[in-house]
Amino acid sequence: MDAMAPALDDLLGIDPDDPTTAAEVEDSEAYADLVHALVVLRKRRRLTQQDVADYMETTQSVVSDFERAGGNARYSTLQRYARAVGVRLCSMIDATGSELAPTWQKTAEVPVRLAQRAATHPPVRAPWTQSVEGAVGAR
Numbered sequence: 001m002d003a004m005a006p007a008l009d010d011l012l013g014i015d016p017d018d019p020t021t022a023a024e025v026e027d028s029e030a031y032a033d034l035v036h037a038l039v040v041l042r043k044r045r046r047l048t049q050q051d052v053a054d055y056m057e058t059t060q061s062v063v064s065d066f067e068r069a070g071g072n073a074r075y076s077t078l079q080r081y082a083r084a085v086g087v088r089l090c091s092m093i094d095a096t097g098s099e100l101a102p103t104w105q106k107t108a109e110v111p112v113r114l115a116q117r118a119a120t121h122p123p124v125r126a127p128w129t130q131s132v133e134g135a136v137g138a139r
Contacts, residue, residue, distance in 0.1 A: 035071065038081055038085060047085060
């Protein structure tokens with residue numbers, strides 16, 4: 001590779017030191033980690049993409065697309081996939097990035113009571129994780 005060749009960031013006009021760019025990279029990595037964790041759970045539970053698709057009432061190809069890197073699924077899709085593999089998503093808000101908060105509303109001023117709701121919300125299980133007449137995995 002030519003030492004004088006421009007970096008990809010330069011070609012795309014991206015400043016990796018820009019706080020907004022750094023936050024976007026961090027968000028993308030967090031999303032990828034979440035999807036990866038859900039796929040690992042699916043595989044550990046020996047569920048196929050078709051099993052998950054059946055639970056989500058969609059197609060195997062949609063599940064495959066979801067699992068592929070680079071996606072940007074809606075939160076409701078993430079929740080449905082999580083429930084299909086027998087877990088529930090828990091949302092948290094981290095206000096440590098307050099310098100990136102909109103100037104019209106400081107992050108610390110937004111009241112959030114998610115922890116209380118999460119503590120009272122019953123666990124959710126996919127149908128094949130529940131025992132039916134003693135037979136685990138029966139549908």
